[in-house]
Amino acid sequence: MTDVSAEEEVSEEPAFALPTGVGEGSALDQVATVARLEFALAVRNRWAFALAALFASLSVLVVALGGQGGVVRADAVVVSLVELSALLLPLVALLFGYDAVVGSDESGWLGVLFALPVPRSRIVVGTYLGRLAVFTGAVVAGFGVGGLWLAAQGRFTPAYLGLVGAAVLGGAAFLALSTLLSTLAAEKTHALGGALLLWVWVALVHDLVSVGLIAADIVGPDWLAVFVLANPATAFRVLALQSVPTVTGGMADVLVGSGVTPPVLVAALVAWSVAGTWLASRLVRRRSV
Amino acid sequence: MHAIATTDLTKRYGDVTALDGVSLSIEAGTTFGLLGTNGAGKSTLFKLLVGHLTPDSGTVTVGGKDVTDAGHRLREVVGYVPEHAGFPDALTGREVLGYHARLRGVPKAERADRVAAALGTVGLDDAADRRVSGYSNGMNRRLALASALLDRPRLLLLDEPTAGLDPLGVAEFHRILDRLREESDLTVVLTTHVLAEVEALCDDAAVLHDGELLFDGSVDELRELGEADELEAGFGALIADAGGSRGETVSGAEREQPAPATGDAESEQPASTEVER
DSSP states (O other), X not given: OOOOOHHHHHXXXXXXXXXXXXXXXXXXXXXXXXXXXXXXXXXXXXXXXXXXXXXXXXXXXXXXXXXXXXXXXXXXXXXXXHHHHHHHHHHHHHHHHTTTTXXXXXXXXHHHHHTSSSOHHHHHHHHHHHHHHHHHHHHHHHXXXXXXXXXXXXXXXXXXXXXXXXXXXXXXXXXXXXXXXXHHOSSHHHHHHHHHHHHIIIIIIHHHHHHHHHHTTSSOTTHXXXXXXXXXXXXXXXXXXXXXXXXXXXXXXXXXXXXXXXXHHHHHHHHHHHHHHHHHHHHGGGOOO | OEEEEEEEEEEEETTEEEEEEEEEEEETTOEEEEEEOTTSSHHHXXXXXXXXXXXXXXXXXXXXXXXXXXXXXXXXXXXXXXXXXXXXXXXBHHHXXXXXXXXXXXXXXXXXXXXXXXXXXXXXTTTTTSBGGGOOHXXXXXXXXXXXXXXXXXXXXXXXXXXXXXXXXXXXXXXXXXXXXXXXXXXXXXXXXXXXXXXXXXXXXXXXXXXXXXXXXXXXXXXXXXXXSSHHHHHHHHHHHHTTSTTEXXXXXXXXXXXXXXXXXXXXXXXXXXXXX
């Protein structure tokens, strides 16, 4: 070994050349591989089944307690399910995603992945998409059980499909936010604490503050649309409720004419998902492993 | 030919200087030991070499290419085994490497053979289809090494490869590295606290202390720095001297008395004490 001078660096032939142009795994293939890996891990670790069982239990319980009756009664079942899901869905999605990055880091797996010739952003996006596939499957399968039971009783309502679609979109948004938290956190406990604080805000505090601000005339009623879109849990609830034709009064009436239509709500939830994942994929570059 | 070259490499974490003006080069085809106490800057140097960190000043080149410019594709020719490598418990060793091969862009037709070859190289053939949850610490390290070897790297960076292994695990790891050295022109750089490991495996070595390069030269030259002509004595003498001569890098040739007057190009270099700051 020798000391290096600038002259040596210029004149000496490199020991080997770095690859150029060809041979790299494609971005899409790398993201898909990480997503498949995440999906396989969630299935083998029984996370996928646990989530599906949770949503199935919830939907069966509400359908069972909903009693017998016609379509109006079935709509009431959907409304009950929406209200429960508005509390539970964010919590489950946040708890499912909070360790996506920081958990892998603590186990040493992230360091191994980062040692591969794969940009970190692709690893984060793949991890998110893999978990999203698991979450989506669990929501569809779990709520599907309740839906099948309703159908067996001859009182299936299209609103139920609206609920499932909104739950997938809402879950995607919260999974993206938990992935972002996981990317920012130095330790798993920090990510978990952040996820729980976020849940308290979106599920319990945000709407109270919003209504309070409007009721106290601090902001005008036109701010309601902003408040709805600013909270993925509220956006999920309003989107799911807008698919129930027999729902009247309350927020549904207040929002008439506010521009908060189903397409706007869908776009808002997609925006939350994309923004959260994009930010996580950018900020992971700063993460020390 | 240099596999690695750094010039005045400096990295700070806030007020803490992890590396301070480190200039060294590592010849291709050699096995190089990076020695130092805890917090010496060894892992920081490795993270700079694989592009996980960017230097505050100075340059670091691998294969003649600036690491900062090379991006993630650098790791196609650099196999890196981090100190705390871990794997998902639910996967088998073969599955882990299968995913890694795909992420590395290994063609589908070659994947199974490459994975089998890497598992064979590290002696995990028999455990390939067992879940990683049943692997010992040493098997985990070997699996990480197999992953690093999948893409037939030209440079292998091993961060504390035998830390925490039992003597049998250490011996097995050494045998694997010996075989790799015999069978290829791989450049291997390893960090370690274990001087015996440097003696057993390395051609050359460098000593880092508090982010500064105290020594670079051959292992024999490091050994000769101590009065007892043992590696421990040489290392101990360097660390003991560090407080009184901070900023000085001892090249291996410096303490040889007298400097041999041969026609060898390296020996004609002046015995230098390079002041880094």
